[in-house]
Amino acid sequence: KKHVGIVCVQGAFIEHKHALDALGCTCIEIRNRSDITSDIDALVLPGGESTAQSRLLHDLRLFDTLKERIEQGMPTLATCAGLILLAKTIDGTGDLQGLNESAANKRLAVEGFQTLNVCVQRNAYGRQLSSFHTQLYCARAGRELPATFIRAPRITSCGAHVEVLMQYNESAVAVQQDNQIACTFHPELDSDLFFHKTLISL
Numbered sequence: 358k359k360h361v362g363i364v365c366v367q368g369a370f371i372e373h374k375h376a377l378d379a380l381g382c383t384c385i386e387i388r389n390r391s392d393i394t395s396d397i398d399a400l401v402l403p404g405g406e407s408t409a410q411s412r413l414l415h416d417l418r419l420f421d422t423l424k425e426r427i428e429q430g431m432p433t434l435a436t437c438a439g440l441i442l443l444a445k446t447i448d449g450t451g452d453l454q455g456l457n458e459s460a461a462n463k464r465l466a467v468e469g470f471q472t473l474n475v476c477v478q479r480n481a482y483g484r485q486l487s488s489f490h491t492q493l494y495c496a497r498a499g500r501e502l503p504a505t506f507i508r509a510p511r512i513t514s515c516g517a518h519v520e521v522l523m524q525y526n527e528s529a530v531a532v533q534q535d536n537q538i539a540c541t542f543h544p545e546l547d548s549d550l551f552f553h554k555t556l557i558s559l
C-alpha cells in the first residue's frame with residue numbers, strides 16, 4: 358500500500374485525499390514536521406493560494422524538509438498553486454496589478470521550491486469569474502481529460518527536462534520533469550484519476 362503525503366496547510370487538499378483513497382493509498386496529512394515520516398512514498402502539493410501556502414510552509418518549518426525530499430526525487434504531484442510553489446521562476450503580478458509595486462511585491466512573495474524548470478505567471482486568466490472547465494487531449498493518457506481551471510497560473514516557458522503532457526491555447530498546462538508532475542488545473546475536482554494514477558506509478 359502506497360503512503361502519500363498530502364500538504365494540508367491550506368487550499369484544496371481534501372479532494373486529493375478522496376482521489377487517493379479511491380485508489381487504495383494511505384494518505385498522510387502533512388501539517389507539522391513530524392508528519393513527514395520516512396514511510397512516505399509520494400507527495401501532493403494541492404491548489405489554493407500560493408502566497409499563503411509559501412508563508413505557512415516556512416512558518417511551520419516544513420519547507421526545507423519538503424524541498425529536500427523533492428530534490429531527492431520523491432514523486433510529487435502539484436496542482437495549480439502547488440505548481441507555482443515548484444516553479445523555478447514566478448512572473449508578473451497577476452490580479453495584483455492595481456496595487457503599487459511595493460505592496461504588490463510584498464503580497465507576491467512566493468518563496469517556492471524552485472525545483473521545476475518552468476516559468477509561471479500567476480492568475481494569468483483573470484479573476485475567479487474567469488475560471489473555466491474544458492476537455493483537453495493528453496497523448497500519454499491516449500484520451501481527452503477533463504480540466505478545471507480556477508484562477509489558474511499560465512506556464513509561459515518550459516526549460517530543460519520538462520515534458521509537456523497537455524496544452525491549452527499553445528501553453529503547457531500539464532508537465533512532467535523526472536518525478537515531478539504538475540498541472541495548472543485541478544484534476545482532483547474531476548472523476549478521471551489519470552494524474553493520481555501516474556503519481557502512484559512513479
Ligand code: GLN
Nearest residue numbers: 404405406407437438508
Ligand atoms: N491563484 C492562485 C495562486 O496564485 C492559484 C489558484 C489555485 O490554486 N486554484 O496561488
